[in-house]
Amino acid sequence: MTRANKNSRGVIERSLGSFVDALEYAFHAEALARKNGLLQKLDPRIKILALLPLIVIAALSRRLWVIAILFIIGVAVATLSNVPLRTLVRRVWLGVLTFSGLISLPALFLTPGQSLYALPLLGWVVTAQGLRAALYLIMRAQTAATFSVLLVLCTPWSSLLKALRVLRLPIVLVVVLGMTYRYIFLLLRTAHDMFTSRKSRTVGRLTGREQRRAAAASAGVLMSKTLQLSGDVYLAMHSRGFQGEVYVLDEFRTDWFDWVTLATFLTIAALAFWFGR
């Protein structure tokens, strides 16, 4: 699988790039989930109960310093879990900074309030309120994203799906999610192969209209295969005794370490909530 050049202009290349990216990300996540670190040792259900409140509080707290402290805690947990900071930078921080940074850039000037600084040439005025608004947005996004990515990178995804039952999600949903997760990769691979073969058969550059037809045809083929797959999988399930009831079998076991860690995280969450109201 070749990595598509991000700056290439072809639609095919860019789509291929997204597919490859997703596959690599999943692979990377599974590798990190097998390492030996703080988060990896925890029962996935405990992880969800510990990290979810922190994500929610980071996204919703009203005090900048509380969010900042949560962020630092996030970095600490990442280090203790052997997640290289390089990964976090590349996968989370850079993206969020660019994204939310650019979004909030105009807010610096557009938010009414006490003026702080005027740009020399353009005369646009940065307000204190605008600065705070931008900081809120960026820091919230970074912190929430850090914790959610940690949750996902340090847990095998199939276990994480099963652990979602701790949030009282219906079993049927968990089973469907597991199957969706499994087939996303099959469809990604199929789409990747389709696009690669199309690319190899294309000489020169296609016109916009041709590109659209190609994209629609690929999507159409994928839809056909999807519906066909659903029928076949149904038969496969049926042949193994499926009659409509769904079951989940997990191998989760908690020990004292899990409970102590959970207590710690919940205390941090409670404190953050209290100080950030």
Place this chain on the structure above:
Amino acid sequence: MLLLLVTRILQLCYSGGLECPWAADAAAPLTTWSCSRMHIPDGYLSPSTCALLYGTAIPFWYVAFARVKRLLNTRLVPLLAVVSAFCFVIMMFNVPLPGGTTGHAVGVGVATVVLGPWASMLAVSIALLIQAVFFGDGGITTLGANCFNMAIVGSLVAHFVYRAVAGRTATTSSRRALAAGLAGYAAINVAAFLAACELGFQPLFFKDASGAPLYAPYALHIAIPAMMLGHLTFAGLAELFVSGGIVAYLQRTNPALLGQKSGAGTDEGGRPTVATTGWSTTRPLWIRLALLMLLTPLGILAAGTAWGEWGTRDFSDPQMRQQIAASSGNIAPPSQQPQGLARLSSLWSAPFPQYAPPFLRRPAFGYVMSAVFGSGLILGSFLLIAWMAGGRGADATKASP
């Protein structure tokens, strides 16, 4: 407007082939946001907004699940899983658009046309969940909002537009492909409008002590044009091409998949249509929904009014002022009502101000009434229209092969 100009320039850099890689990398997230994506990330919506939208989404999920289960039965698990996976992959397609740009589709148009609105709601919600949780695209606190905008409202809008435009034409007519495209286009734009409203309301109601917006910083008059421009053009068109294109392709290759049969006898999953389900089957759901709504007075137990949800009169009432001060870190509210609030409050007099119409003695009852009224209005109107359309739809099933 500045935002839009910057966006457009960067977008042109990215796709027009100018050799500036850093601009491309920087442009990508911005262009994706304003032009093709409306996945609201964490931190852009306030706690009450997030909770409200989760609360609105849950009844729809519940109803959708019950309907789909009734129609598909044992086929539910494989069909839903596989179509959700499909939606997820479609969201990654770069769809080439006129002008050399690209956009992303969500797949809600296709899912609705092929599976019907209820299954589409679930499939797109599942795809969004996986995207948000596992691939970090879209927030976890805002998942309810994103699902409401794109999956729920999107599916319903797509369904009605499709039925309206396609009417009773043959399965393989080109009008159907056009209808599918328009359905997708409408769905995306309505979803974008909702998202813009949700984001635009944030700075009006949720500010910190110094007046800085706590969450999304752009008010309605910026948020709406910014999002709508990008979606009326890029994302909407992407969805149009994907929906229309897939339907056209299926018409050529496998028209049976677009048929209106549901389930029994076919070897692929059938299409659960709103038309094939009746009112009486949903009665138990209404009962459960009513029970859920009766729990809303729990909100009353939280003392006082929700932070930010003050009327103009509250600023002059001394008791209310004390409450506001207490819940705002002991900072006294301005002595006069804020100008913005004064302007807005004259625009619309809600039939149930403060959730308790004056003629009702007990506020809890008024709260419940308002919740019932609100939810009922949304669900009821859709179901009513569906029921009316169900009459026509039944004829269509008989008429088409």
Place this chain on the structure above:
Amino acid sequence: MTVPIFEVRDVTYSYHEVTALDGLNLTIMPGERVALLGANGSGKSTLLSILDGLCFPEKGSVAFQGEPLTEGRLGGEVEIAFRRRVALVFQNPDVQLFNPTVFDEVAFAPLQMQWPKDRIRDRVNEMLEQMEIAHLKYRSPHHLSTGEKKRVALASVLILDPEVLLLDEPTAALDPKSESQMIDFLVSCSGGRKTVVTATHDLDLIEDIADTCHVFQGGRIVAKGAPSEILNDHVLLLSTNLIHAHRHAHPSGELHSHPHRHGHRH
């Protein structure tokens, strides 16, 4: 007189306007090892689906141990009992492996049978050891090679210890090493009282895993016999598209049309 485990009479089945099976007759006795030989599209996969009660013939009848196998009869407890005794391994492992991990896959059938969870866990571990895939326990299917997927598929049906094993192209798309490993597994698993019905177009397989061969063409059975007989009948094999003829230069300089098949690779 023993009751045949499968009795297929005059079965006709078509889908999408293609007749897959045309008045087919077949009897399989318990403990028999049968190979259904035929090129792609000759109807063998369809027959396996019918034997597994996944689709039902338009005309004719199928009986499992004397009991008719119809859509009406198959349901509830009767179906559970049937599925416990008859297992089908699909041709495409991506269809058969629909669970997020190997562990979940192998545990799926016992869960449907509602075994106690501890027993399932132990049995799954045993099965994985037996098929030499214990190291793949928590892998996802998209991280497995085709050979590994086929072994997982086999494990997922053998866990119930079925009496009848229906195999659809078990060695398709496998490289030579995986293929010979698979043949070894099949030989060891199918020993004893199991009835094994294998649909294949791979001639290398049949001598090891079958005692009787039925040759398919156009939805009908055109020949029946022991593997050695069939393998030597080159005319038959050619006409049913199981081997190909190619011209090659004979050392004497003449051109010969020579039916050619691959040799054993054990």
